[in-house]
Amino acid sequence: MPELPEVEAARRRIERGALNRTIEAVTYGDDITHMDLPDRAALDRFTGTQFSTATRHGKFIFAGTQGGPWMMIHLGMAGSIRVMDADEVDADYIRLTVAFEGGTRLTFRDPRKFGEIVVVEDVEDYVAERGLGPDALTIGDNAFADVIGGTRGAVKSALLAQSKLAGVGNLWADESLYRAGILPDARACDLEAGRIGQLHGVVGDTLKAVVDTDAVYSKLPADWLIHRRDEGADCGICDGAIAKTKVGGRTSYFCPDHQTGA
């Protein structure tokens, strides 16, 4: 269930458990038909090397070797990453395994097969190639105002556009708008400058708070939307009730009472 905070949590697991270990083999799991994965030769470049760093841009993870290629991992709609000890048993739907000397292994699990792995020479070039906007955790006030405030369509669609702002997905876009008091289908360019600035603050705070819990939703504050994504549920902020709609084709939950469009 990966958006920026979940991806960041995965990156940290790699950082904690998979760096500076010699790679023995990279192997495919069962049933990788229809998946976007590197060919054998590209994967074999990692054998005998070590990951020395793990970085992230938006929802993309990059595990890098010293002076060599990077392994880009995108979790898609349902992917996850675990670093396993030798005695732990694989779950179902493992699509790729990086085995390290000593038995530790990094597993990429992806039931829905929407994930992707690419062997990358240069992270900055790759981010530019994919057309990703600035990362949602580090974008500055002015850039956020330009990129989101200048959009004529729905503000939620702007937050979701990875080419404008990388990392925000459906859940945390809804959460940020709920906490900022802005309707998801408000036209971004109709919002006052002050509200765009405020939204920037709330998006950052929201993502950071989720990152701080390692993306464990039960640890998030009780008044958040994440605990009440249900039509008719009580709003955690006012006396209203949660409503459901579609914005840009994506299911959206919001409170029609305290969220407004100007």
Added chain:
DNA sequence: TTTACTGTTAGGAC
């Protein structure tokens, strides 16, 4: 059995 889904992107509409 039917329906919805937390991401991305190609293609078409405006």
Added chain:
DNA sequence: TGTCCTAACAGTAA
């Protein structure tokens, strides 16, 4: 030319 929207991808789970 650019911006925006929809449908499709593949598989699971409610």
